[in-house]
Amino acid sequence: MDITRFHATFFEESRENIAAMEAGLLALESGGGGEDTIHVVFRAAHSIKGGSATFGFTAIADLTHLLETLLEEARSGRRQLDANAIGALLGSVDALRMLLAAAEHGDALDQAMLQQARAALDRILTGAADAKAAAPVQAAPAAAAPEAKPIGWKIDFAPERSLFLSGNDPLRMLRELGQLGELKVACRDDALPPFTELDPFEAWLAWDLELVGEIKRSAIEDTFAWVEDQCSLSIEPLMPAASAAAPAAVASAAPVAAAPPAPAPAPVSASAPAPAVAPAAANAAETTPVARHDAVETTIRVAVDKVDALINLVGELVITQAMLAQRSAELDPSLHELLLSGLDQLDRNTRDLQEAVMSVRMLPVDFAFSRFPRMVRDIATRLGKKVNLRTSGEATELDKGVIEKIVDPLVHLVRNAIDHGLETTEQRIAAGKPEAGTVSLSAVHQGGHIIIEVGDDGRGLDRDRILAKAVERGIPLPENPTDSQIWDLVFAPGFSTAEALTDLSGRGVGMDVVRKNISALGGQVEIRSRKGDGTTVSIRLPLTMAILDGMTVSVGGEVFILPLNMVIESLQPSLENIKTVAGNARVLRVREDYLPLLDLAVQYGLPAARTDSQPIAVVVESQGQRLALEVDELLGQQQVVVKNLERNYRRIPGVAGATILGDGRVALIVDAGSLPKAA
Amino acid sequence: MSTPAATKSPATALPVNAATAGEFLTFTLGSEEYGVDILKVQEIRGYDTVTRLPDAPDYIKGVINLRGTIVPVIDMRLKFRLEAKYDALTVMIVLNVADRVVGMVVDSVSDVVQLGPEQIRSMPEVGTGIDRRYLTGIGALDERMLILLDIEGLMTSTDMGLVVDEAAAKAA
Numbered sequence: 001m002d003i004t005r006f007h008a009t010f011f012e013e014s015r016e017n018i019a020a021m022e023a024g025l026l027a028l029e030s031g032g033g034g035e036d037t038i039h040v041v042f043r044a045a046h047s048i049k050g051g052s053a054t055f056g057f058t059a060i061a062d063l064t065h066l067l068e069t070l071l072e073e074a075r076s077g078r079r080q081l082d083a084n085a086i087g088a089l090l091g092s093v094d095a096l097r098m099l100l101a102a103a104e105h106g107d108a109l110d111q112a113m114l115q116q117a118r119a120a121l122d123r124i125l126t127g128a129a130d131a132k133a134a135a136p137v138q139a140a141p142a143a144a145a146p147e148a149k150p151i152g153w154k155i156d157f158a159p160e161r162s163l164f165l166s167g168n169d170p171l172r173m174l175r176e177l178g179q180l181g182e183l184k185v186a187c188r189d190d191a192l193p194p195f196t197e198l199d200p201f202e203a204w205l206a207w208d209l210e211l212v213g214e215i216k217r218s219a220i221e222d223t224f225a226w227v228e229d230q231c232s233l234s235i236e237p238l239m240p241a242a243s244a245a246a247p248a249a250v251a252s253a254a255p256v257a258a259a260p261p262a263p264a265p266a267p268v269s270a271s272a273p274a275p276a277v278a279p280a281a282a283n284a285a286e287t288t289p290v291a292r293h294d295a296v297e298t299t300i301r302v303a304v305d306k307v308d309a310l311i312n313l314v315g316e317l318v319i320t321q322a323m324l325a326q327r328s329a330e331l332d333p334s335l336h337e338l339l340l341s342g343l344d345q346l347d348r349n350t351r352d353l354q355e356a357v358m359s360v361r362m363l364p365v366d367f368a369f370s371r372f373p374r375m376v377r378d379i380a381t382r383l384g385k386k387v388n389l390r391t392s393g394e395a396t397e398l399d400k401g402v403i404e405k406i407v408d409p410l411v412h413l414v415r416n417a418i419d420h421g422l423e424t425t426e427q428r429i430a431a432g433k434p435e436a437g438t439v440s441l442s443a444v445h446q447g448g449h450i451i452i453e454v455g456d457d458g459r460g461l462d463r464d465r466i467l468a469k470a471v472e473r474g475i476p477l478p479e480n481p482t483d484s485q486i487w488d489l490v491f492a493p494g495f496s497t498a499e500a501l502t503d504l505s506g507r508g509v510g511m512d513v514v515r516k517n518i519s520a521l522g523g524q525v526e527i528r529s530r531k532g533d534g535t536t537v538s539i540r541l542p543l544t545m546a547i548l549d550g551m552t553v554s555v556g557g558e559v560f561i562l563p564l565n566m567v568i569e570s571l572q573p574s575l576e577n578i579k580t581v582a583g584n585a586r587v588l589r590v591r592e593d594y595l596p597l598l599d600l601a602v603q604y605g606l607p608a609a610r611t612d613s614q615p616i617a618v619v620v621e622s623q624g625q626r627l628a629l630e631v632d633e634l635l636g637q638q639q640v641v642v643k644n645l646e647r648n649y650r651r652i653p654g655v656a657g658a659t660i661l662g663d664g665r666v667a668l669i670v671d672a673g674s675l676p677k678a679a
Numbered sequence: 680m681s682t683p684a685a686t687k688s689p690a691t692a693l694p695v696n697a698a699t700a701g702e703f704l705t706f707t708l709g710s711e712e713y714g715v716d717i718l719k720v721q722e723i724r725g726y727d728t729v730t731r732l733p734d735a736p737d738y739i740k741g742v743i744n745l746r747g748t749i750v751p752v753i754d755m756r757l758k759f760r761l762e763a764k765y766d767a768l769t770v771m772i773v774l775n776v777a778d779r780v781v782g783m784v785v786d787s788v789s790d791v792v793q794l795g796p797e798q799i800r801s802m803p804e805v806g807t808g809i810d811r812r813y814l815t816g817i818g819a820l821d822e823r824m825l826i827l828l829d830i831e832g833l834m835t836s837t838d839m840g841l842v843v844d845e846a847a848a849k850a851a
Contacts, residue, residue, distance in 0.1 A: 648751055648781060665744065
């Protein structure tokens, strides 16, 4: 059997486990996590160790083994994870990530990093002896609880029949137990069917085991950790005959009957000979956001291009359906009643199908948000600031393609918020604010859009300084600018390179790039800020890039689509509102503003089909700039499936893509941002 | 890893004027008869209405919807500066070249012929409307003279305007 074909799954799972470890450790560090969180982290480390050992990635297995040892001590209450320990753990999480990348892509190993991570863990582990002595509080209750020490453990292990199917082998577990101490094994074969009915792929045997020796209960639990939810398991202390009935022992001997529905709480209560951890565990229940880990959904991994092919096909179906609807509109309703009602139903079903298929690509925003706790911690540490990260709306779903592309702008905004938005600790105290700044990340649905906001409670933007900077850079300013017009200035490309702007709350650095990236996704950015109160950058994105709401317009005999999210208004200007500048460039007066007026027919080199003197202008906003587009006719609004034009053709300035109309013809989608300004 | 480069390099590495023997789809442009490698041909269709593209030379007629794919259409007659008329019989050859789908309008499609190496002559030195690199040879078939085209090279050349020169695009 070629084991390498399971590698992809192992890497994928390990990445998830590493992410879980990181999130758990960060929660522990911020005091949010409790006993449960340690368990989650431990379990994740354990899975990685098991997997890497199976596949022969010894470097990963070795490091996780160290990690696990440390976590085990924390789990059993023998060690408090202090900032130092968590730092070391996080460091080794990074090293794990590096090792995993090395194993997966053959990247170069960063030996220094690995050594450092190992050394940090070793230091903490070898310091354990001192730590134990220094913290008798911890050790005392554990020793005090059961009067009579168990001389061993009585284990009742009955696997479910499907045990083998998950690749587990009882023999391996029994061997492992045998290494812990003296093992007495009695096999129960009463469930074994007659030989003719025996399916060798099913597990029929059960075992009564007695393990004698001074062994940690957790060591036994670890042995069964992989099969916990696939067997009935009870581990009871084996008492010396004299004091068998000690009540304390009974209490601590809660059987770990880990039936599939309730795996989580069992280990906590089971590992509780030390009463000290009980309040901590209760505490954890209300503070840790572990609930979503429990909700196990069954999923399948599918290649993205398969999903895209499906979306394309459904797009085709939608077009065909629209075509049928158009053709059938001419039919006499009384004569073709059945046909028409059938077409109505087809319409509904098609829309439902389209929605369902589109939702396949949807992922929770958490996919993007989950990297920020770590990033915020690192940046804050580096800058010596105290920062709390608050996230909300992680479950809000967004197209995978959009999520992947939104990460970079978000990283930029969060970094900006910490670096430039938040004041130093001293400044915050002086301003009467809490010592630790807050950066918030939120996502909410709003109609067909999602709004992602990055906010801070820092110093806010300084109106006067931005104005001064804009004047200095020669950026045109509106008369009596409103706040939002001023905040808009930081998106101007001229602001991006200015190093000196860093102390001007630094919002200018690269903000033009942020806006450009978000525009490319069909989104918009907006800043809200109050001096002294902080700044919020609000990003409005379409739920998916594959479908957009469009305004259909006719220009020079062709149909074009204007993405609705950039259309502000359409109007029929009178001729005296159209002026020329320097002879040929035209501007349109819309109320008090003069906007550049572009004739789309001229822009696209199409014959001017317009004969009447009353043009129609559509005011659009793109990349923070407003302009008016002259069109022949407004046709209507419709949702269109965005098709890639560059698949078979080159990029065209001023065209964002193409779509297929109800009649099967191709229509181009206008990209106002890249229209050549000089016609 | 880099499949596009890998598939492309053999085409460019071919020596000039080296049409290999095989099956060719023949079509006419004015009074001339041309042949292209049958393996590059996806299908043959009638000429539909196209959606015009801005900023395109006249021989790029526009794009059509080919079962959900947006496909650019080139009129070879205009490219070769011949007279172009469109009627119910106008034919479009849909080509599959360098991972792209391109439509090519011609006067008419004749047939598919088999040419052996002995039937292929090298291209004489004549000045033509298109780069001689893409004229790979002359096929002699009884009294017929077939001008053999490196259609993949021609369609993906920058002077065709279907693709942007990647080096130039990067510099821009």
